Amino acid sequence: MNDxxxxxxxxxxxxxxxxxxxxxxxxxxDVISPYTGKPCGEVHLSLTQDVASAVEAAxxxxxxxxxxxxxxxxxxxxxxxxxxxxxxxxxxxVVALESGKTLSEAIAxxxxxxxxxxxxxxxxxxxxxxxxxxxxxxxxxxxxxxxGVVASITPFNFPAMVPMWTIPIAIxxxxxxxxxxxxxxxxxxxFIANAxxxxxxxxxxxxxxQGASEAVNALADHTDVKAISFVGSTKVAQIVYKRATEKTKxxxxxxxxxxxxxxxxxxxIEVTGAGISDSFTGCAGQRCMAASVLLAVGDVDKHITKIKxxxxxxxxxxxxxxxxxxxxLDFLHEAIEKALEEGAKIIFDGRKLSAPQENSEGYWFxxxxxxxxxxxxxxxxxxxxxxxxxIIRCQNISEAIExxxxxxxxxxxxxxxxxxxxxxxxxxxxxxxxxGVNIGVPVPREPxxxxxxxxxxxxxxxxxxxxxxDFWSDVKKITTxxxxxxxxxxxx
Ligand code: NAD
Numbered sequence: 001m002n003d004x005x006x007x008x009x010x011x012x013x014x015x016x017x018x019x020x021x022x023x024x025x026x027x028x029x030d031v032i033s034p035y036t037g038k039p040c041g042e043v044h045l046s047l048t049q050d051v052a053s054a055v056e057a058a059x060x061x062x063x064x065x066x067x068x069x070x071x072x073x074x075x076x077x078x079x080x081x082x083x084x085x086x087x088x089x090x091x092x093x094v095v096a097l098e099s100g101k102t103l104s105e106a107i108a109x110x111x112x113x114x115x116x117x118x119x120x121x122x123x124x125x126x127x128x129x130x131x132x133x134x135x136x137x138x139x140x141x142x143x144x145x146x147x148g149v150v151a152s153i154t155p156f157n158f159p160a161m162v163p164m165w166t167i168p169i170a171i172x173x174x175x176x177x178x179x180x181x182x183x184x185x186x187x188x189x190x191f192i193a194n195a196x197x198x199x200x201x202x203x204x205x206x207x208x209x210q211g212a213s214e215a216v217n218a219l220a221d222h223t224d225v226k227a228i229s230f231v232g233s234t235k236v237a238q239i240v241y242k243r244a245t246e247k248t249k250x251x252x253x254x255x256x257x258x259x260x261x262x263x264x265x266x267x268x269i270e271v272t273g274a275g276i277s278d279s280f281t282g283c284a285g286q287r288c289m290a291a292s293v294l295l296a297v298g299d300v301d302k303h304i305t306k307i308k309x310x311x312x313x314x315x316x317x318x319x320x321x322x323x324x325x326x327x328x329l330d331f332l333h334e335a336i337e338k339a340l341e342e343g344a345k346i347i348f349d350g351r352k353l354s355a356p357q358e359n360s361e362g363y364w365f366x367x368x369x370x371x372x373x374x375x376x377x378x379x380x381x382x383x384x385x386x387x388x389x390x391i392i393r394c395q396n397i398s399e400a401i402e403x404x405x406x407x408x409x410x411x412x413x414x415x416x417x418x419x420x421x422x423x424x425x426x427x428x429x430x431x432x433x434x435x436g437v438n439i440g441v442p443v444p445r446e447p448x449x450x451x452x453x454x455x456x457x458x459x460x461x462x463x464x465x466x467x468x469x470d471f472w473s474d475v476k477k478i479t480t481x482x483x484x485x486x487x488x489x490x491x492x
Contacts, residue, residue, distance in 0.1 A: 002096075002102045002103050002104070002317065002318045002319070002321075003103060004035055004093065004096040004097060004102070004103055005093055005097070006033060006035050006036050006040070006097060006359060008040070008097075009033075009038070009039060009040045009041065010041060011031065011040060011041025011042070011094075011187045011190070012041060012042055012044075013031070013041060013042070013043040013044065013186045013187055013189065013190050013210055014044050014210065015044070015046060015050060015054060015207075015208060015209050015210055016189075016190075016193040016197075016206070016207060016208040017053065017054045017057045017204075017207055017209075018057040018060070018203045018204050018207075019197060019202075019203030019204065020203075021190075023044045024044045024045050024046035024047065024050045024209070024210055024211060024215075025046065025047045025049065025050055026044070026045035026046055026047045026050070026211065026214065027044070027045060028042045028043060028044045028045065029042065029043060029045065029183065030042055031043055031098055031184070031185070031186060031187060032184075032325070033097050033098060033100075033362075034098075034099070034100030034321070034322035034323060034324055034325070034362055034363045035096075035097065035100060035317070035321075035322055035359045035362045036359050036361060036362055037326065037361040037362050037363060038361070040097055040098060040187070041098075041187055043183055043186040043187075043210050044210060045183065045210055045211045045212060045214075045215070046209050046210055046211035046214070046215045046218075047211075047214060047215075047218075048214060048215075048217075048218040050209065050211075050215070051209055051211075051215055051218035051219055051222065052218070052222070054178060054207045054209050055149055055178065055219075055222050055224050055225060057203075057204045057207065058149045058176040058177075058178055058204045058205075058207045059148070059149055059176065059204075059224060060203075060204050061176065061202045061203060061204045061205060062146075062148055062149060062174075062175070062176035062204070062205070064202070065174055065176065065202055065205050066145075066146050066174040066175075068174075070123065070124050070127075070172070070174075071124045073171070073172055073174065074120075074121055074123070074124045074172055076196075076199050076200050076201050077117060077120060077121055077168055077171065077172060077199070078121060079198075079199035079200055080117070080168075080195055080196055080199035080201070081114060081117055081118070081121070082199075083195040083198055083199055084110065084113075084114060084117070084192075084195055085114065087191065087195065088107060088110055089107075090191070091106075091110060091160060091188065091191045091192070092106035092107045092110055093106070094159075094187050094188050094191055095109060095110070095159050095160050095185075095188050096321070097187070098159060098184070098185040098186075098187050098188065099156060099157060099158075099159050099184075099185045099321075099324065100284065100286070100321045100322035100323060100324055100362075100363065101283055101284075101321045102318070102319065102320065102321045105282065105283055105321060106160075109158050109159075109160050109161035110160050110161065110164075112161050112164075112443070113160050113161045113163075113164025113165070114164070115445065115446045116164050116165050116168055116169070116446055116464050117164060117168040118446065119168075119169070119446040119447050119464070119465065120168035120169045120171075120172040121168070121172070122447075123169075123172055123173075123469075124172075127144060127469065129141065129142040129143055129144060130142045134479075134491065135485075135487075135489050135491035136485045136487050136489065137481055137482065137483055137485045138479065138480070138481045138485075138491045139479070139480045139481075140477060140478070140479050140480075141477070141478045141479075141480070142475050142476070142477060142478075143475070143476045143478060144173065144469070144473045144474070144475055144476075145174070145473060145474045145475070145476050146173050146174030146175040146472070146473055147175055147226035147227050147250070147472065147473065147474065148175065148176070148224070148226045149175065149176045149177075149178065149224050149225050149226060150170050150175045150176070150177055150178070150225065150226055150227040150228070150229075150472060151177070151178040151179070151180065151219040151225045151227070151228050151229075152166045152167070152170070152177065152178070152179050152180070152228070152229045152230070153180045153216050153219070153228070153229070153230045153231070153232065153240065154179065154180070154181050154182060154231055154232075155182050155231050155232040155233075156182040156184040156185045156324055157185075157283065157286045157287060157288075157324070158287070159181065159182070159185040159186075159187075159188035159189070160188050160192065162231050163179055163181065163189070163192065164192075165231075165450065165463050165464045165468075166229050166463060166464075166468070166472075167179065167192075167206065169464070169468055169469070169472055170472045171201070171205060171206065173469070173472050173473045174473075175472060175473075176204055176205050176206075176207070177205065177206055177207070178207040178208075178209055178219065178225065179206065179207065179208050179209070180208075180209050180210070180211060180215050180216055180219060181208065181210065182232075183210065183211065183212050184324060184325070186210050189208045189210075190208075193206060193208050216240060217243065220240055220243040220244040220247065220249065221243070221247055223247070225249065226249065226250065227249060227250035227251070227252075227471065227472065228240065228244045228249055228250070228251050228252075228253075229251075229252045229253070229254075229463060229471070230251070230252070230253040230254065231253075231254045231463070232254075232255070232256075233255060233256045233383075234255030234256040234383075234409070234455045234456070235255075235256075236255075237253035237254060237255035237256075237455075237457075237458055238253070238255070238455070238458060240253050241253040241458035241459060250459075250471065251458070251459050252457075252458075252459035252460070252461060252463060252471050253457070253458040253459055254288075254451065254452065254456065254457050254463055255409075255452075255455055255456050255457065255458065256288065256383040256385075256409060256411075256455075256456065257288040257289070257290075257292070257383060257409050257411035257412065257452065257456050258292050258293065258381065258382070258383050258407050258408075258409040258411075259279075259288075259289065259290060259291055259292050259293070259409075259411055259412045259413060259414075259432075260291075260292070260293045260294075260295055260400075260403070260404040260407065260413050260414075260430070261276055261279070261291045261293070261294050261295065261413070261414045261415070261416065261440065262295045262297060262397070262400045262401070262404065262413070262414070262415045262416070262417075262426055262430075263276070263294055263295065263296050263297060263300050263303055263415075263416045264297050264298070264300070264397070264415065264416065264417040264419070264422060265297070265298045265299055265300050265303075266417055266418045266419055266422075267300070267303060267416035267417050267418060267438070268416075268418055268438070269302060269303055269306055270306070271416070271438050272303045272306060272307070272416045272438075273303065273306025273307055273309065273310050274310060275414075275416065275438060275439060275440035276291055276294065276303075276307050276389070276416065276440050277306075277307045277308075277310035277311050277367075277440075278310070278440060278441075279291035279414075279440025279441050280292065280311075280367065280387055280388070280389040280440075281311055281314055281320055281367045281387045282441065283321065284320055284321050284322060284323055284365065284386065284387050285367075285384070285385060285386040285387035285388060286323070286324060286385055286386065287441070288411055288412075288452075288456075289411065289412050289434070289441045289442070289443055290441070291389060291414070291440050291441075292383070292384065292388070292389070292390065293373070293380060293389075293390050293391075293392060293403075293404075293407075294307075294389055294390070294391045294392070295392055295394050295400035295403055295404065296391050296392070296393050296394065297394045297395075297396060297397055297399075297400050298395075298396075303416075304347070304369075304371075304391065307369070307389070308347065308348045308369060311348055311350065311367040311369060311389075312348060312350075314350065314353070314366060314367055315353075316353050316354065316355055316356055316364045316366055317355070317356030317358075317359060317362070317364070318356070320366070320367070320387070322359075322362045322363045322364055322365075323363040323364070323365050323386060324363070325363065326363060328363070328385065328386070329363045329364075329365055331384075331386075332365050332384060332386040332388065333351070333365075335378065335379065335382075335384050335386070335388065336351070336368055336370070336388070338378050338379070339370050339373065339377065339378065339379035339390070342373075342374060342377040342378060342379070343372060343373075343374055343377070344370040344371065344372055344373045344374075344377070344379055344390070345370070345371050345372055346368060346369070346370060346371075347369050347370070347371045347391075348367065348368065348369040349366075349368060350365070350366020350367040350368050350387065351365065351366060351368060352366070353366030365386055365387065366387070367387040367388075367389070368387065368388045368389070369388075369389045369391065370388065370389065370390045370391060371391045371393075372391070372393065373390040373391060373392050374392070375392055375403050375406070380392060380403075381407070381408075383409070397422070397425070397426070401426065401429050401430060404430050404431065404432075405429075405430070405431045407431070408454060408455050409452070409454060409455055409456045410431050410432050410433060410452050410453035410454035410455070410456050410457075411432060411433060411434065411452035411456035411457075412432055412433070412434040412435070412436065412441075412442050412452070413430040413431075413432040413434075413435055413436070414435065414436035414437070414438075414439055414440060414442055415427070415430075415435075415436075415437055415438075416438055417437075417438070423437045423438075431453065431454065432452065432453065433451050433452035433453045433456065433457065433462075434450070434451075434452065444464075444465070446464065446465055447465045447466055448465055449461075449462035449463070449464050449465030449466055449467040449468060450462055450463050450464040450465065451463055451464075451467070459471075
């Protein structure tokens with residue numbers, strides 16, 4: 001059962017600055033629940049001056065936090081983990097209400113966030129730096145140093161998980177962290193900030209600034225914000241990356257995706273049906289790891305029948321959630337019409353699935369499978385961000401790889417096959433940051449890091465795991481000598 005409670009509609013979300021909730025100066029907008037199409041609360045947005053005061057407040061305790069030993073900093077986050085798990089159901093309700101996810105998807109997102117948190121907690125035992133005697137009596141040593149005040153801008157589609165990719169790691173490393181959530185899904189930030197406060201995090205180490213582009217620009221421009229991570233569409237990722245790096249700021253900006261799955265005739269039929277269908281329908285297709293294009297190599301019609309059957313079993317409002325806005329819903333309908341004009345044919349039309357009776361005014365859109373999609377067409381190239389699977393028929397594996405490689409995006413790709421050598425060949429020749437073998441959503445689990453290539457990511461490193469540590473910190477190199485050595489060595 002997907003018992004998302006849509007009856008609480010009076011959330012009021014503000015900025016969390018210096019450990020207190022304060023109102024931004026840019027007025028408020030409604031937060032609309034995709035389940036009902038109606039307001040479930042309001043969010044007060046910020047102007048440049050609100051960001052400036054938030055940065056000032058974040059600076060106050062940062063040095064003391066930095067000087068607190070790593071093991072002591074980590075203890076606060078252990079408390080936070082307990083609170084997060086205690087309140088998991090409550091937070092999942094809010095995530096689902098404001099983002100349109102099902103309750104189980106919302107819980108899965110929180111648990112993935114907890115996994116990143118656990119990685120951050122493990123740093124106290126694993127991030128040892130290193131020290132060695134490089135010359136007689138001379139020692140070189142690594143020490144990881146935080147950057148100071150850092151910021152992160154997150155998208156609507158994972159209101160808890162995406163922020164949790166960065167908050168624990170940046171904070172455990174000793175930074176003060178400013179979070180700008182999506183203005184479409186800001187309510188979750190209230191619960192996460194309150195949980196950190198209850199856990200004992202000093203005031204200002206986690207700040208939340210609500211807002212839209214003005215708040216983002218102010219963070220990118222502020223000289224005391226030393227690094228910015230961004231997750232969202234490619235268009236905005238590029239804007240933020242350019243703006244932040246022009247100010248010589250460190251930036252890591254993850255963008256959109258158009259993920260391809262290569263399906264070969266020898267693939268296991270059950271694994272394929274579930275893996276591919278769930279990949280494009282999960283989170284109603286609103287995830288950057290969703291399958292978007294199916295490259296069908298040779299005769300795979302029996303596999304496609306399985307994918308179709310599973311898609312047909314989806315129940316809107318129960319197993320499948322809603323689309324974020326009316327505008328995005330209209331865009332998906334238009335995208336289907338455009339695909340038909342460009343020669344595709346519909347082989348499964350979930351637009352006909354009925355909306356849930358209790359929430360008929362929500363933004364519902366069932367799974368759609370398009371066949372005979374042409375490689376250069378809009379459905380083949382553009383990120384649609386909805387539960388639409390575009391099938392491109394390919395004569396052979398080379399053709400499939402050529403289509404995959406021609407995408408401007410490079411987030412994820414997968415192959416479904418029972419041949420090990422073939423899987424290896426496709427893994428080596430596809431252009432992506434994350435690859436799956438018989439897995440429709442190849443999200444790396446911690447400690448493996450998350451991130452794409454090409455226009456799916458601007459900047460170096462990844463956003464989670466071991467490859468994120470150097471983004472949120474500097475490594476100081478210390479060379480020490482206590483006595484004059486008699487050896488003839490330039491260092492001694
Ligand atoms: P979005 O780009 O519209 O918004 C993301 C953030 O940017 C929000 O906080 C928003 O307030 C801010 N923003 C919007 N316009 C801005 C502007 N002109 N200037 C400065 N800031 C601006 O993305 P979205 O619709 O919230 O999320 C969906 C997108 O995110 C999809 O493209 C999806 O693929 C992508 N995404 C990528 C990943 C990844 O890991 N690569 C993960 C999740 C989502």
